[in-house]
Amino acid sequence: MHEVIQKLKAAGLKITPQRLAVLEAVKSFHGYHPTAEDVYKKVKEKYPAISLSTVYRVLDKLVEIGEIKEIVVSSSERRYDARKDAHYHFVCKNCKKIYDIPKEMVEIVWKKPLEGKKILNQNFVVVGLCENCYTGNEE
Amino acid sequence: MHEVIQKLKAAGLKITPQRLAVLEAVKSFHGYHPTAEDVYKKVKEKYPAISLSTVYRVLDKLVEIGEIKEIVVSSSERRYDARKDAHYHFVCKNCKKIYDIPKEMVEIVWKKPLEGKKILNQNFVVVGLCENCYTGNEE
């Protein structure tokens, strides 16, 4: 929590209760990857006055300063991840649940370098059917 | 073009000029990965009466029968790809341009199998800065 305050200050941003509450909320979803709406509902529990637009704005800022990540697993909604270490994701085509894939499970090897371009992030997203949906018991 | 007709028939779908025109349009964007809107504009050139909702519906069907693919590279809009062979994508964080990465350039090795889950697709999306944006000449 101290760390964020440093980062916010370093970026010339103010320390507001909303910002701290939103970050807390995102962090509270261990293993789950919340949408902005999910975060909004969670924050409201302890901070009923917060507005949805503030949540959107704070999420953007937290991504900007690298305190959380946006994961791109759907073309229709944004999802956030408080985990900052590298890892990958599995998305169930049926129930849409998102699972973490530990970095150690997969090795990504470049056979030839990507000439001219600068790589900032490597997103590996596996789409398939999870345990529940694969065996037929829809969720 | 013959192939699609077979696929549509096999899926119990009718052969309509709109469906053929939308597929043609998607195919015409070599190397570019159009949004539904892009496809709509392109189709309109030769088929001015088509409606946007039809384009959305046809794109869905074409994805369903595997004639085109939806690529997930943004959380806010869908993009389509007529290329059916496996390959990956690079997205420029600055100009948002999408580049194809040939399959041969990257090798994805599973160190441990994904227990219980069935893999349908492996999407590898690299985010970074492209030639133009990296060197400072914004686009």
Next chain:
DNA sequence: AAAGATATGCAACAAGGTTTCATGATAAAT
């Protein structure tokens, strides 16, 4: 050629996210 089934166009709608603007809170400088 007719019948049945499916697709289309239009317009209304919905979800997710953004923007504007007046007000309120923060941080730096007295």
Next chain:
DNA sequence: ATTTATCATGAAACCTTGTTGCATATCTTT
């Protein structure tokens, strides 16, 4: 501690992307 300049917030309006309901039109099969 107070003031002041700046930045952030809440509320509501708005925008973009995609979806749906329904009447009409078009396919396909007989």
